[in-house]
Amino acid sequence: MTLFQSSSRCRGLSLIEMTLVIAIMLMLASIVMYSLSSMGEWKQGRSSGEKLKAVYLAQKGYLADHPTESYGTLTAAKLIPYLPGRDSALPTAKALNDSDLTLEITTMPPTFKLSGSVYDPSGSSTDGLWDTAGL
Numbered sequence: 040m041t042l043f044q045s046s047s048r049c050r051g052l053s054l055i056e057m058t059l060v061i062a063i064m065l066m067l068a069s070i071v072m073y074s075l076s077s078m079g080e081w082k083q084g085r086s087s088g089e090k091l092k093a094v095y096l097a098q099k100g101y102l103a104d105h106p107t108e109s110y111g112t113l114t115a116a117k118l119i120p121y122l123p124g125r126d127s128a129l130p131t132a133k134a135l136n137d138s139d140l141t142l143e144i145t146t147m148p149p150t151f152k153l154s155g156s157v158y159d160p161s162g163s164s165t166d167g168l169w170d171t172a173g174l
Contacts, residue, residue, distance in 0.1 A: 080135060084161055084168030087151060090130035091171045094149045097121035110147045118144060135160055
């Protein structure tokens with residue numbers, strides 16, 4: 040019987056292994072943080088797209104009831120009664136830089152504009168973010 044037994048089963052983690060585990064955890068945490076920061080922009084774009092869809096449905100409803108009118112003559116007063124949820128005003132939105140956007144209701148489908156040009160920072164008119172894709 041020997042007093043000192045050499046057993047390879049009781050070995051701990053080396054400094055290199057611990058460093059590697061910490062580095063992987065930090066990489067995963069940074070990926071999650073990047074994803075969460077983009078989530079706010081996506082949510083804002085999605086919300087604006089839903090607002091545009093609501094106005095588009097109001098435009099279609101009004102023009103179905105008034106077939107002799109053109110969409111170029113639409114006003115807020117004409118569309119508000121046709122908005123889902125019976126809102127008392129047209130929806131508003133803010134750009135990603137927090138500036139106010141203008142709702143263009145005399146075009147079909149409606150758009151949000153910033154400084155006179157159509158605002159769609161997603162770069163795609165078919166993704167449902169900042170546009171009426173799917174309708």
